[in-house]
Amino acid sequence: MFMAVGAGGALGAMSRYGVAQLVGGGLFGIAGPMATLVVNVAGSSLMGAIAGGIAAGMSLPEAWRGFIAVGFLGALT
Known part of the structure; x- marks a missing residue:
């Protein structure tokens, strides 16, 4: 992880x-x-989509959740 x-x-x-x-x-x-605004809006939107998908039953392995949500989007925003 x-x-x-x-x-x-x-x-x-x-x-x-x-x-x-x-x-x-x-x-x-x-x-x-402007750069901060762009990355924060994009990152927040993607995080919301992922959280909504997981809440709706989307299956995403734990390692991918860590990679995308914690790692990539955390550093992006």
Whole structure:
């Protein structure tokens, strides 16, 4: 489980950095806040979809939950 969370966290952190680079010059000079807004809205939406799916009976192995929810989305947001 530690490896799954760590791998997800590494990918999430790189994704957050990538989004910050894409936002780049920024909209009206507010690149930092816009990148934060984008990743937080995307991460929260994905986490909500996963939580809703699990509550509705979606089967997701524990290692994948750790990788996606705790690791990737935790580091992304």
